[in-house]
Amino acid sequence: MTDKPVYRVGLIGGGRQGTHHARGYQLHPRTEVVAVADTDSENRELFMERFGVPGYETYTEMLANEDIDISAPNLPVKANPGAVIASAESGVKGVFSEKPLAGSLADADLMVEACASRGIPFAAGLVVSSHPDYVKAYKIAAEGGIGQVIRINLYEDNKQVGTHGLNLARKFANKAGVDFVTGFVSNDPHGEYEEDYGQGERWYGGLGGHIRFTNGVECFSSYTGPDYLGLEVVGTHGVIRNIHNTGVGLRMFRTDNPKDNPELLEVEGTFLPATPSPRERDEEGWRKPSQVMMATITAVAEAIDTGDPLEVTTGDDLRHSLEIAIAIRESARQDGKAVRLPIQDRGIMMYPEVWRWHYKKEVYGEEWYREQMTEHVKPGEKYG
Ligand SMILES: NC(=O)c1ccc[n+]([C@@H]2O[C@H](COP(=O)([O-])OP(=O)(O)OC[C@H]3O[C@@H](n4cnc5c(N)ncnc54)[C@H](O)[C@@H]3O)[C@@H](O)[C@H]2O)c1
Numbered sequence: 001m002t003d004k005p006v007y008r009v010g011l012i013g014g015g016r017q018g019t020h021h022a023r024g025y026q027l028h029p030r031t032e033v034v035a036v037a038d039t040d041s042e043n044r045e046l047f048m049e050r051f052g053v054p055g056y057e058t059y060t061e062m063l064a065n066e067d068i069d070i071s072a073p074n075l076p077v078k079a080n081p082g083a084v085i086a087s088a089e090s091g092v093k094g095v096f097s098e099k100p101l102a103g104s105l106a107d108a109d110l111m112v113e114a115c116a117s118r119g120i121p122f123a124a125g126l127v128v129s130s131h132p133d134y135v136k137a138y139k140i141a142a143e144g145g146i147g148q149v150i151r152i153n154l155y156e157d158n159k160q161v162g163t164h165g166l167n168l169a170r171k172f173a174n175k176a177g178v179d180f181v182t183g184f185v186s187n188d189p190h191g192e193y194e195e196d197y198g199q200g201e202r203w204y205g206g207l208g209g210h211i212r213f214t215n216g217v218e219c220f221s222s223y224t225g226p227d228y229l230g231l232e233v234v235g236t237h238g239v240i241r242n243i244h245n246t247g248v249g250l251r252m253f254r255t256d257n258p259k260d261n262p263e264l265l266e267v268e269g270t271f272l273p274a275t276p277s278p279r280e281r282d283e284e285g286w287r288k289p290s291q292v293m294m295a296t297i298t299a300v301a302e303a304i305d306t307g308d309p310l311e312v313t314t315g316d317d318l319r320h321s322l323e324i325a326i327a328i329r330e331s332a333r334q335d336g337k338a339v340r341l342p343i344q345d346r347g348i349m350m351y352p353e354v355w356r357w358h359y360k361k362e363v364y365g366e367e368w369y370r371e372q373m374t375e376h377v378k379p380g381e382k383y384g
Pocket of ligand 1: 012013014015016017038039040043057058059074075076077079098099100125127355358359360361
């Protein structure tokens with residue numbers, strides 16, 4: 001129980017991920033689920049039944065008819081900007097949308113501005129970069145725990161338009177601005193044009209490059225290399241590393257005297273160990289909301305209470321990592337020429353994987369989707 005306000009949450013998109021988030025809000029002591037908006041009547045009705053709330057076909061109707069404190073868009077990416085902006089304009093107190101954020105910087109700018117201009121905290125993505133261990137690690141790095149951060153080695157293909165690795169790199173660079181980016185892209189069907197996805201190619205290839213931050217930190221991002229997707233934050237006195245940009249398991253190694261004794265020793269007990277993340281179920285059969293989900297909901301509720309800035313990943317963070325991803329590809333399009341930020345052409349489109357951009361039922365078909373709505377969310381229950 002809590003004596004603090006319990007915030008009323010409206011889900012926008014009650015599909016696979018929206019249902020999972022809704023369970024998190026349902027269990028969190030600071031929130032309650034009060035409504036859903038979903039254009040698919042099958043998903044909407046199932047959600048209404050599962051959570052005992054009214055449903056609307058459009059978010060416009062839900063926002064007009066319900067008193068929503070926290071808007072929770074869990075949508076195909078192409079629908080995300082409109083939902084976040086409409087939520088902010090309707091007067092909600094906080095927004096926590098899924099990721100990736102948007103397909104263009106123009107949309108990302110509008111989303112961030114719609115929230116920032118009204119003082120609305122805007123968290124984005126159920127992402128490990130919001131985990132308390134990572135928040136702790138950014139602070140350790142910023143406060144000299146591994147000396148002065150000089151370099152970040154990132155091993156990732158950055159297919160989610162910078163959502164994971166590039167966002168982490170920027171946070172470990174203390175959110176400095178970016179001076180310039182040089183980049184390369186593999187297997188890029190969208191390298192030369194920006195039309196919407198057709199039936200053919202599914203995604204661009206890996207994105208890699210060199211990112212020079214204005215505080216001198218350099219990030220080298222490669223999609224080839226070790227068989228893990230992780231990073232190394234290299235400081236003058238040590239290293240923080242991870243072998244999983246979507247999981248916990250950070251480790252820190254340091255020396256007090258790099259000149260005379262450069263051997264790095266592990267600082268044990270600083271971070272949680274890496275744990276395999278099976279999709280654990282609770283006794284009612286629901287997929288358990290993760291620690292990062294509960295921490296992000298807490299952060300949004302507390303930001304509404306206090307007006308303090310969010311420490312979890314925000315819409316503004318994902319706007320910056322999208323910008324770096326776009327800069328990498330713009331550099332690749334110009335044979336590796338350095339691209340300076342901020343990018344002036346805010347209309348350049350960069351799509352995430354096709355199943356994130358579009359509604360998955362349209363991409364994978366009804367049978368697959370129905371299976372997901374039972375197996376992914378609550379086993380044993382019939383869909384539709
Ligand atoms: N953080 C993570 O670990 C994680 C995991 C899975 C998905 N995601 C992200 O979450 C988002 C949603 O994923 P999903 O698998 O639930 O997607 P999905 O394709 O199943 O679609 C979600 C729901 O949105 C509804 N919808 C589509 N357009 C709408 C609109 N304009 N208004 C209202 N409802 C609309 C659909 O009917 C569906 O019920 C995606 O952006 C995805 O990238 C994140």
